[in-house]
Amino acid sequence: MDYSIALQLFFSGLNLGSIYTALGLGFFVVYSVTRVLNLAQGEFVMLGGMLVVTFYTKGIPLVPSILLAVVITSLAGAGIYRFIIFPARKFPGMTKVFLTLGCAFIIQGIALHFWGWEFRSLAAFFDTPSIQICGATIFGQTPWVIGATLIMVAGLFVFFGHTIQGKALRACANEPLGARTVGISIERMALFSFALAAGIGAVVGALITPLTMTSYSMGLPLTAKGLLAAFVGGITRVEGVILGGLVYGMIESITAGLIPWGNHNVIALAILVGGLLIRRRGILLTAGKG
Amino acid sequence: MGKKTIFVMTLAVVSIISGLVSCKATESATSYKIGALVSQTGNYAGLGLQALDGMQFIVDQVNEDGGINGIPMELVLLDVKSEATEVTLAARKLDEVNKVIALAEGTVTQLALSLIPVANELEIPSTGISGTALLDNQLGHWFFRPMGSEVDYAFLLLNHMSQYMGISKYAVLIENSGYGQGGKVFLPQLNPNHNLTIAGEEYFDPGATDLTPQLNKIKNSEAQAILIWGSSPTASMAIKQIREMGISLPILTTPAQASKDMIKSFGEYYELQPSVVSVTTKVDIWDQLPADDPDRESFKNFAESFEEKYGHPPAMWNILGATMMLFFADGLERSIPDPSNITEARAELRDALEATKDLNLISGTYTMSPDDHYGGIENNLVLITYKDGQMVYLP
Structure with a gap:
């Protein structure tokens, strides 16, 4: 294989892997605290992307546009928990998962109503040009995606592993009774986790819109990819989400580059699902564990 | 029984009654009902909604001009959500509930493809947006494809x-x-x-x-x-x-x-x-065509009247949607079937569509025959x- 093609497969895998890692982080946050798979996470990504494009095209500079989108999407995430998940908190876990799916369709419908069906796009942040390395290309937006994902990963790692609040959040899932006994409000922590995941989703939406475009219908496919990436690695640990995202991204890149005929997405998904069948608790053997 | 339960049940009853009323309203046989299978949601919603505008534009024009021999055309719309299985379900509903005379799928090839077997099974004259000649040997007796290839x-x-x-x-x-x-x-x-x-x-x-x-x-x-x-x-x-x-x-x-x-x-x-x-x-x-281009005037009229109504010039899928309705309108004008006898009306329309000759649709000119349900003889591309x-x- 030509050297530049191999390098391009690596860069493309890194690009896709960063996107899938960033997508997986939102699932990690909610699942770590509530043990609920939030199927509306992709809609938060869509919402964030749409809001950033809306604000930016109205003349608001990029950074304030992103901050505004994060605040609004976080409020939407908190609202979903407070008004839909919280009233159903005593229902079985699967019911709550289906409720989040219902929320996804509601958000999608609202987005269609307000923004219509058109795809929207953004230029790379601050018009960063593409970089050519030995005949392979890194898009101008890719370093922003990788950089922001690394910052979010580091932030979550420190927060969950080394702060009292973060440990309190994890305690809610691991030892709910004990957490309540020591005065931790599980409901408040769950509300916080939905808001945090939605905020992360909005950042991801802003990051990937220059690469993928955004439209009202993009949420559910992103949910499927992010969820699978998180499960492949191990959804209860940040390291698992990173690993899953990168593995997924690399597989998708390699199938797109090396398999001449189509349906690369299906092939990548089949490989991952096959992998999950062999190693049901993810690569790090953490799915289902605290 | 709690207040919430009573409220939900009342809401359900009202919904069902209003649904029945609307069904009843669409069951009258005083119009030529065309089932519009359009993706209003899903990945292809953009194309589907454009096609719908094109379809509605022609239906409105026909009705403003007095309908087909005094009988108006009417679109009965169902969202097929960009999914092939929804096309089949929607086609059956439009057959059984709405008694449509014809079906039009306004999205992309794979959805048009899923309409072909059900259109032939239900014996409803049908068409769909598809720009591939790969479909042409499997259209059957009831499906037509007056689209460019x-x-x-x-x-x-x-x-x-x-x-x-x-x-x-x-x-x-x-x-x-x-x-x-x-x-x-x-x-x-x-x-x-x-x-x-x-x-x-x-x-x-x-x-x-x-x-x-x-x-x-x-x-x-x-x-x-x-x-x-x-x-x-x-x-x-x-x-x-x-x-x-x-x-x-x-x-x-x-x-x-x-x-x-x-x-x-x-x-x-x-x-x-x-x-x-x-x-x-x-x-x-x-507007860039030579002044002596035979299509310039008709395209100008179409583009300007469409823009006047929808606020933008017609896009490709607007044109394809319009093409399907022009095709049906021409068949209806030549056959004038009785919409109250839907089985016979469908058969008469099908025969008329098969006899389409030198019909200048916006996307091209078409002449159909029993052996050729594509019929493209000239394209306007x-x-x-x-x-x-x-x-x-x-x-």
Whole structure:
């Protein structure tokens, strides 16, 4: 294989892997605290992307546009928990998962109503040009995606592993009774986790819109990819989400580059699902564990 | 029983009653009901909604002119959500509940394809948006496809490459879809007529994010131009990625890339030299046609009246939606079936559609027969390029 093609497969895998890692982080946050798979996470990504494009095209500079989108999407995430998940908190876990799916369709419908069906796009942040390395290309937006994902990963790692609040959040899932006994409000922590995941989703939406475009219908496919990436690695640990995202991204890149005929997405998904069948608790053997 | 339960039950009863009332209202047989199977949601909602506007535009025009022999046309709309299974379900509902005289699927090939067996089973004259001749040997007795074929516009693209660009080898980037299949099958058949060979053949999924693996291989091939063959937004995004990778080869595209929203999103990349060349209909550039072009006046009238109603010029899927309704309206005018006897009315309409002769639809001219439910004898497609956010006609 030509050297530049191999390098391009690596860069493309890194690009896709960063996107899938960033997508997986939102699932990690909610699942770590509530043990609920939030199927509306992709809609938060869509919402964030749409809001950033809306604000930016109205003349608001990029950074304030992103901050505004994060605040609004976080409020939407908190609202979903407070008004839909919280009233159903005593229902079985699967019911709550289906409720989040219902929320996804509601958000999608609202987005269609307000923004219509058109795809929207953004230029790379601050018009960063593409970089050519030995005949392979890194898009101008890719370093922003990788950089922001690394910052979010580091932030979550420190927060969950080394702060009292973060440990309190994890305690809610691991030892709910004990957490309540020591005065931790599980409901408040769950509300916080939905808001945090939605905020992360909005950042991801802003990051990937220059690469993928955004439209009202993009949420559910992103949910499927992010969820699978998180499960492949191990959804209860940040390291698992990173690993899953990168593995997924690399597989998708390699199938797109090396398999001449189509349906690369299906092939990548089949490989991952096959992998999950062999190693049901993810690569790090953490799915289902605290 | 709690207040909430009573409220929910009341709401349910009201919904059911209102549903029944609306069903009752649509069951009258005083109009020619056309079942519109349109994707209002899902991945192809953009195309579906455009087609719906085109369909409604013609139906309104026919009715403003007094209907078909005094009988109005009526669209009965169902959202097929960009899913093939929904097309089958919706077709059955439109048959049983709404007693439509004809069906029109207004999205893309794979959805039109799923309508063919059910249209033939239910014996309803039907059509659908599909630009591939791959369907033409499986249309059956009840499905018609008065749409341009890839063979027609591939000729324009290949001829432009070989005659005007002096190209002998090109790469093709094909979408993994029913539409993409047409390019995969027909391009190799047509290439020898133009002394062209394919130097690279790559595929992409309609929702793909990063096409650099495929594009890098094309970059390293002997291709002198890139032909993009697809109908999803990713096919337009490919143009952006090609230019961002520093690939300066000429790019040629199928019609979907010439849509207004894609030009709005990626126009700056379309215009980078050498600017992209696309296929589109004459309607898009009617004002650039020579004064003696026989279609100029009718396209002008269509484009201006459409823009007056919808606030924008007609896009490709608007035109295809309109084409389907013009086709049915012509068949109804020649047969004037009695809508109160739906089985006979459907059969009469089917026979009339099969006898379509020299019908100038916006996308081309059609003559059907029992053996030919495509019937294209002339197309109204042209090549354009892009400058200052506008399409520029390439005579």
